[in-house]
Amino acid sequence: MAFLFKRNPKTPPDLIRALNEQVVKLDQTIDNKKYQDEAARYLTQVKLILHGDDDNDPQPDQISQLAQEVYSSDCLYLLIYSLKKLDFDSRKDVLILFSTLLRRQTGNKSPTVDYLINHKPEILIMLLRGPENQEIGLISGQILRDCIKFEVINRFILHHQIFWNYFKYCQISIFEIATDAFTTLHDLLTIHKKLVSEFLASNYDTFTVQINQLLQSKNYVTKRQSVRLLAELVLQRQNQYFLNKYFDDTNNLKLIMLLLSDKSKNLQIEAFHIFKFFVAKPKKSQKVLDILIKNKENFLELFKNFDITYANDSNLIEERDYILGEIQKLPDIDKIRAA
Amino acid sequence: MSEGISNYSIQKCIGRGNFGDVYSAISQSSGEVVAIKVVHLDASEDDVAVFIQEIQLLSRMRSNYVTKYFETFVNQMSIWIVMEYCGGGSCSDLLKCHKKLNEEVVGYIIRGAMLGLNYLHLQKKVHRDIKSANILLTNDGSVKLADFGVSGEITMTNMKRNTFVGTPFWMAPEVIKRRNGGYDEKADIWSMGITVIELVTGMPPLAEHDPMKVLFTIPDNKPPTLDRYSSLTVNIKDFVKYCLRKDPTERPTAKVLLHHRFLKIRRNVGILQLISERDKWMEEKYAHGKKPKYNLGKNIPQAEKYYSSSSDSIVESPSSKIQWDFGTQKSFHVCSSSSPLTSSSPLTNNISSSTAVSSPPNQSPVDLPHPPKVGSNNYLEEVIIQCLGKVAQRAKTSDTKRTVEMLARSFISCESMHPGMCEAIVEEIYLQINELLANEKQ
Numbered sequence: 115m116a117f118l119f120k121r122n123p124k125t126p127p128d129l130i131r132a133l134n135e136q137v138v139k140l141d142q143t144i145d146n147k148k149y150q151d152e153a154a155r156y157l158t159q160v161k162l163i164l165h166g167d168d169d170n171d172p173q174p175d176q177i178s179q180l181a182q183e184v185y186s187s188d189c190l191y192l193l194i195y196s197l198k199k200l201d202f203d204s205r206k207d208v209l210i211l212f213s214t215l216l217r218r219q220t221g222n223k224s225p226t227v228d229y230l231i232n233h234k235p236e237i238l239i240m241l242l243r244g245p246e247n248q249e250i251g252l253i254s255g256q257i258l259r260d261c262i263k264f265e266v267i268n269r270f271i272l273h274h275q276i277f278w279n280y281f282k283y284c285q286i287s288i289f290e291i292a293t294d295a296f297t298t299l300h301d302l303l304t305i306h307k308k309l310v311s312e313f314l315a316s317n318y319d320t321f322t323v324q325i326n327q328l329l330q331s332k333n334y335v336t337k338r339q340s341v342r343l344l345a346e347l348v349l350q351r352q353n354q355y356f357l358n359k360y361f362d363d364t365n366n367l368k369l370i371m372l373l374l375s376d377k378s379k380n381l382q383i384e385a386f387h388i389f390k391f392f393v394a395k396p397k398k399s400q401k402v403l404d405i406l407i408k409n410k411e412n413f414l415e416l417f418k419n420f421d422i423t424y425a426n427d428s429n430l431i432e433e434r435d436y437i438l439g440e441i442q443k444l445p446d447i448d449k450i451r452a453a
Numbered sequence: 454m455s456e457g458i459s460n461y462s463i464q465k466c467i468g469r470g471n472f473g474d475v476y477s478a479i480s481q482s483s484g485e486v487v488a489i490k491v492v493h494l495d496a497s498e499d500d501v502a503v504f505i506q507e508i509q510l511l512s513r514m515r516s517n518y519v520t521k522y523f524e525t526f527v528n529q530m531s532i533w534i535v536m537e538y539c540g541g542g543s544c545s546d547l548l549k550c551h552k553k554l555n556e557e558v559v560g561y562i563i564r565g566a567m568l569g570l571n572y573l574h575l576q577k578k579v580h581r582d583i584k585s586a587n588i589l590l591t592n593d594g595s596v597k598l599a600d601f602g603v604s605g606e607i608t609m610t611n612m613k614r615n616t617f618v619g620t621p622f623w624m625a626p627e628v629i630k631r632r633n634g635g636y637d638e639k640a641d642i643w644s645m646g647i648t649v650i651e652l653v654t655g656m657p658p659l660a661e662h663d664p665m666k667v668l669f670t671i672p673d674n675k676p677p678t679l680d681r682y683s684s685l686t687v688n689i690k691d692f693v694k695y696c697l698r699k700d701p702t703e704r705p706t707a708k709v710l711l712h713h714r715f716l717k718i719r720r721n722v723g724i725l726q727l728i729s730e731r732d733k734w735m736e737e738k739y740a741h742g743k744k745p746k747y748n749l750g751k752n753i754p755q756a757e758k759y760y761s762s763s764s765d766s767i768v769e770s771p772s773s774k775i776q777w778d779f780g781t782q783k784s785f786h787v788c789s790s791s792s793p794l795t796s797s798s799p800l801t802n803n804i805s806s807s808t809a810v811s812s813p814p815n816q817s818p819v820d821l822p823h824p825p826k827v828g829s830n831n832y833l834e835e836v837i838i839q840c841l842g843k844v845a846q847r848a849k850t851s852d853t854k855r856t857v858e859m860l861a862r863s864f865i866s867c868e869s870m871h872p873g874m875c876e877a878i879v880e881e882i883y884l885q886i887n888e889l890l891a892n893e894k895q
Contacts, residue, residue, distance in 0.1 A: 202515055252512065252513065287457070288524070289524065289525035289527065290508065290512045293505045297502075297505075308866070308869060333527050334494065334527055334529060335494070335505070335527050335532065339501060339502070342500065342501075351871070352870060364779075368779050371779075372777065375775040375777070380495050380498060383498070409778055412778070415775060
């Protein structure tokens with residue numbers, strides 16, 4: 115430890131104050147290389163206090179002092195506000211600072227989570243807007259996903275209007291940004307299951323419109339990711355209220371049928387994992403039943419050629435055969451018309 | 454998205470692998486030559502998330518010793534990953550042309566590769582496929598580590614398909630023994646040691662054997678050495694010994710190995726001369742590039758068109774011709790209002806009996822079949838909560854009341870996690886009481 119002090123004479127609070135000073139200057143000048151380097155140097159020292167190195171283990175009391183100063187000086191706010199102006203590697207150090215502080219607990223509380231929710235929710239909003247900026251989109255996404263692990267933060271985001279932007283962010287033309295935004299969207303909707311089931315129940319209409327738009331994307335990757343996400347939500351029995359509505363809606367059925375006949379084999383299989391519930395649902399809405407009956411021949415044709423052998427999944431084959439059987443039991447249109 | 458693609462004009466195929474091919478192309482906007490890896494996402498059932506994760510990782514790597522990532526596009530069912538093009542080719546091509554390389558050149562190459570590896574390891578990334586084929590040279594002779602993660606999986610002819618199609622000669626013993634993970638960045642150090650032997654002798658140890666048999670011998674054999682080559686110096690021999698310790702914890706890190714004498718390199722090792730000789734040799738051999746495994750698809754600007762053999766090409770599914778009928782004007786009323794499909798369904802069968810989450814396809818999340826015992830089927834509210842409410846009224850102290858409330862909240866959350874649970878509990882209590890009453894009467 116003495117060694118650490120010799121090389122790094124600043125106390126943790128001093129270090130944070132020095133870092134803040136540089137970060138503030140970063141924001142005021144155009145030619146900021148000097149401040150960038152200074153900030154990078156201090157961030158490296160912060161990282162050393164948090165994680166130690168080969169010769170020094172991290173010291174809890176130092177970390178605690180550091181954390182106190184970070185909260186009281188709004189250091190995280192300053193760093194995120196100026197994230198774009200920090201250099202590439204410093205941004206990774208900000209991620210480390212953030213995730214280490216998030217994991218830190220006093221009692222059974224996370225003071226960082228408390229700080230983010232009750233004192234500076236602006237930080238979360240800035241992070242949520244990350245995908246709007248190509249340079250910091252990925253790093254913001256990584257920090258954000260660390261935050262989402264805490265239910266209160268996930269709840270805050272789901273109840274904020276900005277959440278819906280994620281359905282647009284994941285269609286941005288920059289591949290990494292779009293797919294990273296999708297990863298965040300996925301986490302927001304899958305990690306805290308109870309929270310999500312309440313959310314889906316009270317936002318059925320908006321959510322369905324949004325996810326259905328993604329399913330119709332021209333972008334193959336967006337399509338595959340969104341149908342996979344939907345399949346995951348559909349398997350969650352907690353989402354029952356949402357599911358009952360979803361599987362009664364013919365518009366949803368149509369979109370899934372279109373995916374079922376997509377030229378991509380993978381999309382067909384993903385879609386099948388949703389389609390099967392339309393067929394297997396005990397009490398179907400009349401309209402859903404109508405569409406199934408009208409397309410009986412189409413389904414039989416489709417499943418005749420439904421190539422799942424390469425997926426090598428015996429469950430899938432069993433399910434296909436069951437669904438095929440159920441469809442065969444549907445009445446024939448001609449007979450109904452004749453009657 | 455396709456504007457991005459039209460910025461690149463494809464020149465020729467420079468490599469091929471399981472998931473797609475690698476092309477050289479010219480960026481219209483910058484005039485630069487780039488390498489484009491085309492990954493066919495529909496060619497395997499792998500979740501796209503795996504590829505995406507790796508691309509994200511690529512985009513976070515910035516080092517002069519690792520091939521640069523530029524951007525990615527989605528084009529129909531494939532993604533195009535645009536990377537830095539290394540005009541000097543791979544060290545394995547260099548080896549094919551020159552048969553073997555002298556110790557100085559090998560030291561120069563390994564130093565560059567080790568700097569790249571050190572960077573990856575600092576980023577907590579294991580390369581997993583270090584070999585001469587994945588060490589690239591630029592036109593001006595700098596060394597770049599390439600093909601980690603997804604980009605590796607495209608160009609590797611490798612074990613992704615549960616068999617070792619390719620070459621396990623470079624694999625560390627611990628990688629072979631515990632195939633599914635369970636090894637760390639030290640595995641790369643072993644592979645680097647094997648690569649040194651490969652470059653200086655012309656091939657990795659055991660190369661004359663069947664690759665599948667080698668899998669069994671590597672973990673049992675003593676580590677290979679360069680001791681029997683009298684022309685080589687002690688530096689390279691010692692370096693290889695450090696890399697090829699069987700116990701991974703005994704192998705030094707990349708950072709430490711960078712200080713080894715073998716990697717203290719004098720400036721000019723004549724690498725440019727070797728590259729230009731290789732260029733001539735390659736030109737004679739592959740004048741028109743390699744034959745790609747996959748068809749690139751329509752509407753792609755390319756100098757030459759390739760037509761893939763029918764077995765490899767992505768065939769459009771015949772189902773795409775289906776014409777769905779979405780009209781809802783006519784209803785078909787069958788079997789009164791109930792569905793004809795309720796008979797024993799494997800998707801609904803197991804629900805009431807099991808709450809386990811083992812095989813998702815066997816649980817239906819929709820409409821649990823409730824036997825109509827209680828009017829509205831709401832066992833939670835009409836039975837449990839009602840009863841608990843009455844218990845609360847009977848409670849003498851507020852403390853007891855609070856405990857009852859806690860109980861009620863637990864029931865509510867249990868029911869939301871496992872719908873149908875309250876029904877099962879009520880049913881069991883009812884049956885048990887009946888049984889007890891019956892016994893009493895006897």
